[in-house]
Amino acid sequence: MHLPTYPLPDAKGRYAEFGGRYVPETLMPALEELTEAYLHYKNDPEFLAEYDYYLREYVGRPSPLYLAENLTRHLGGAKIYLKREDLNHTGAHKINNTLGQALLCKRMGKKRVIAETGAGQHGVSVATVAALMGLECVVYQGAEDVRRQALNVFRMKLLGAEVRPVESGTRTLKDATNEAIRDWVTNVRDSFYIIGSVVGPHPYPMMARDFQSIVGEEIKAQLREKEGRENPDVVIACVGGGSNAIGAFAPFAYQENRPRLIGVEAAGHGAASGLHSLSIGAGRKGVLHGAKMFLLYDDDGQIRPAHSVSAGLDYPGVGPEHSYYAEAGLAEYVGITDEEALEGFQLLCRLEGIIPALESAHAIAYAAKLAPEMEPEQVIVINLSGRGDKDVVEVMRVMEEGQGSRAEGLVQGGQS
Amino acid sequence: MTTREAFARAKAEGRAALIPYVMAGYPSRGADLEMVKQVLPYADLLEVGLPYSDPLGDGPVIQRASEQALRQGIHVADVAAFVREIRSLTDKPLFLMTYINPVLAVGPERFFGMFKEAGVNGLILPDLPPDEDPELVGLAQGAGLETTFLLAPTSTEARIQTVAPYCTGFVYTVSVAGVTGARDKLPEGLPELVGRIRRVTEAPVAIGFGISNRATAQQAAQAADGAVIASALIRAHEEGRGLVEVLREVRAGLERSLRV
Ligand SMILES: Cc1ncc(COP(=O)(O)O)c(C=O)c1O
Numbered sequence: 001m002h003l004p005t006y007p008l009p010d011a012k013g014r015y016a017e018f019g020g021r022y023v024p025e026t027l028m029p030a031l032e033e034l035t036e037a038y039l040h041y042k043n044d045p046e047f048l049a050e051y052d053y054y055l056r057e058y059v060g061r062p063s064p065l066y067l068a069e070n071l072t073r074h075l076g077g078a079k080i081y082l083k084r085e086d087l088n089h090t091g092a093h094k095i096n097n098t099l100g101q102a103l104l105c106k107r108m109g110k111k112r113v114i115a116e117t118g119a120g121q122h123g124v125s126v127a128t129v130a131a132l133m134g135l136e137c138v139v140y141q142g143a144e145d146v147r148r149q150a151l152n153v154f155r156m157k158l159l160g161a162e163v164r165p166v167e168s169g170t171r172t173l174k175d176a177t178n179e180a181i182r183d184w185v186t187n188v189r190d191s192f193y194i195i196g197s198v199v200g201p202h203p204y205p206m207m208a209r210d211f212q213s214i215v216g217e218e219i220k221a222q223l224r225e226k227e228g229r230e231n232p233d234v235v236i237a238c239v240g241g242g243s244n245a246i247g248a249f250a251p252f253a254y255q256e257n258r259p260r261l262i263g264v265e266a267a268g269h270g271a272a273s274g275l276h277s278l279s280i281g282a283g284r285k286g287v288l289h290g291a292k293m294f295l296l297y298d299d300d301g302q303i304r305p306a307h308s309v310s311a312g313l314d315y316p317g318v319g320p321e322h323s324y325y326a327e328a329g330l331a332e333y334v335g336i337t338d339e340e341a342l343e344g345f346q347l348l349c350r351l352e353g354i355i356p357a358l359e360s361a362h363a364i365a366y367a368a369k370l371a372p373e374m375e376p377e378q379v380i381v382i383n384l385s386g387r388g389d390k391d392v393v394e395v396m397r398v399m400e401e402g403q404g405s406r407a408e409g410l411v412q413g414g415q416s
Numbered sequence: 417m418t419t420r421e422a423f424a425r426a427k428a429e430g431r432a433a434l435i436p437y438v439m440a441g442y443p444s445r446g447a448d449l450e451m452v453k454q455v456l457p458y459a460d461l462l463e464v465g466l467p468y469s470d471p472l473g474d475g476p477v478i479q480r481a482s483e484q485a486l487r488q489g490i491h492v493a494d495v496a497a498f499v500r501e502i503r504s505l506t507d508k509p510l511f512l513m514t515y516i517n518p519v520l521a522v523g524p525e526r527f528f529g530m531f532k533e534a535g536v537n538g539l540i541l542p543d544l545p546p547d548e549d550p551e552l553v554g555l556a557q558g559a560g561l562e563t564t565f566l567l568a569p570t571s572t573e574a575r576i577q578t579v580a581p582y583c584t585g586f587v588y589t590v591s592v593a594g595v596t597g598a599r600d601k602l603p604e605g606l607p608e609l610v611g612r613i614r615r616v617t618e619a620p621v622a623i624g625f626g627i628s629n630r631a632t633a634q635q636a637a638q639a640a641d642g643a644v645i646a647s648a649l650i651r652a653h654e655e656g657r658g659l660v661e662v663l664r665e666v667r668a669g670l671e672r673s674l675r676v
Contacts, residue, residue: 024590168483169470178470285520300491301518
């Protein structure tokens, strides 16, 4: 077990101009302390052995790289593999990061963890590792999301976490993140903030990337075994804040012979509607939650609410390293609408017997567009970031509203 | 009047300087100027807030005020117009408090030029540690604006050494690890913190966060050259109490003759 070392960020936490630490001064010493602790423990054999132990025995790693034969046949082009992060404990890639950060928190002697959550996936994941490690856990969640995600709220409570509804702003993920940071500013001496994606001030985007890199590293090793080569032709992952995508991309991104890396943002009701989460596709450079990144805001710099049918992609910004990849051309970023994502969702259910998270369904939907244009000896890896149990009620609601009617047609077409 | 003169005059009169906070568009368009008129007689300097959608460093009172102001459809240009109106009423130093994203959205040079022209003396940038973007700080100073950054009880010697030299207006010292909001009492240790800052800079030092009454004002005056009062004023307005009552009490607490 090792944690990787990449050329970026620089010593100031920058990926070219992106990243950095745009935070209240109160936090600066804590961020310096955290950076130092992380850089120490990432090379500490005992820390790494403990992380490795829990990844194997508790999370269930390595996750399979599954050849989706039915999907491959159906699309009639490139060979499609699914990286099965949905099979991890708690049902998503999130735990690779929360586990690493919780272990670091323990080493730093802090007894209380804070987290933000949107739909509740990251919150559940943090509550889980907090229970495991015996840490006090407070999760901030927008009041609107608390109402919409009652089941995940109950899960977090079962796991011993306190869930605090956030009533400010749009009462969703970005406001929950503000509130988590405010808690951290107030309790910085004894609390550890476990951020949910590759966002936030340095060193968070770097730490979360390093902990998620296990995804891309396993893909390499598994492809070597299955295909006799480390590099697929294309890696596709959905992008909210960008943690599952960076985990799949970073181990490839800095190589000379780089596969095509394609990040899929949520296009919601379409770019023109204004109701989307296309931070890279339609955003500008700005600062949110402590980092410079591509971001959705109006002419006065007020942050615009994002939209997606999938709560985990519903974030107005995107991690600084993705912002850098986009600008430097190391990766491509595309959009998939709500409707297309619902098609991808049903496609995987019917063809492979796998119910994907709505977030991951965006990646599937894009692969469904791309694969037919490729050759049979080419390989696509889709990062299946999570399972869809959490989404079935929402999908049922949307389909009953009739928005899913086109999607139903597609699945039936696929059967015939 | 320059910033240094404003602090010096308060000192000559035997008190720490009072820096009330008003927000453009709060409680509404037009009524914001009424608040200015109430606070100005008590002010040595004035802090003018630009309402923002995601005020990371602010507690619930200023968050609510921001939301209320933004619901009025306040744009950056309206804030500049508000500053212009305040400038026509007073020659006291005006400091614009803004999060960094509106500055980036408008474009730093245009933003600084707009507010310099409107009549602000300086900027307070609560989510920009100055060493994160020295170039932007240089642009502000080049536009003729003073710059003020925050230091906190958690600030290490190294952070003080880094940040203080960028504070050409005054040093804004945060009284507690936390967000803005009125408190009954400030933590111990402020004189020690301000002492550490004074060893690095000649700039005046003001204390902010939590100043709400005579006791907190006294604590601030014992340690520093000035005190910012923000949430307590907005709360007084929300509760339908007179601002003047709060301002009188705080101003009395800032009198050095009352030092205990
Ligand atoms: C299953 C799943 N995939 C993807 C995401 C998006 O986050 P990120 O872009 O950080 O991977 C989430 C967030 O909640 C998620 O739960």
